[in-house]
Amino acid sequence: MRCPKCGCLEDRVVDSRSSREGATIRRRRECTRCGYRFTTYEHIEHEDLVVLKRDGRREPFSREKLASGIAKACQKRPVSTEAVEALIERVVQALREQYEREVPAEAIGHLVMEELRRLDQVAYVRFASVYRRFQEATDFVHEVRRLEGAA
Known part of the structure; x- marks a missing residue:
């Protein structure tokens, strides 16, 4: 090393x-x-997964890309590196258990959001805003209200 x-x-x-x-x-x-x-x-290292994107393209699954997105959502939040790594590990393991070769991008997003919802609600809303492509402030308000209703 x-x-x-x-x-x-x-x-x-x-x-x-x-x-x-x-x-x-x-x-x-x-x-x-x-x-x-x-x-x-x-x-x-496992057999490579392929991500099926929303527009129909396929690209190799990237643990680093997943980690980057989660790290951005957790930036400046009281979330330890170990907690983020454990979250990533749970997501990757769940994907490998549920999918043999091709994984819909939507499934990855849903798994990450579920894990982030339990870990840190602000990180969850940040991730959801990118994943769900929020366009207006009301999108954030709606998501926070949904989060409060689920708690």
Whole structure:
């Protein structure tokens, strides 16, 4: 693993933890050259899923794209990196259990929204606003009212 600070390829593992599901291992590492500590995540590679987009296109499923969207929704919220990683892991695992090869983009969005609703309601509304393509402020108000009604 390359140190993100100095680029050295030598490090030592300080701590290792498995996720509850056992599909991801979180490792704290320390660079032997500069002493910088960083976290890496290891997960099992599965057969590639293909996302069926709304317009009919197909593109390879990207865990990084999923993580990016969730991270943007959770930005500046009191949500830990570990909680976000666990959420991503649950979504990916559910997709692999429910779909063999092709996953509708809509299914991914629904799973993420359900997980975010339980984790952080502001992050949920942020994600929903992009996923559902909110056009006006009333779209936000309507979604918040739905969220309050479900609570």
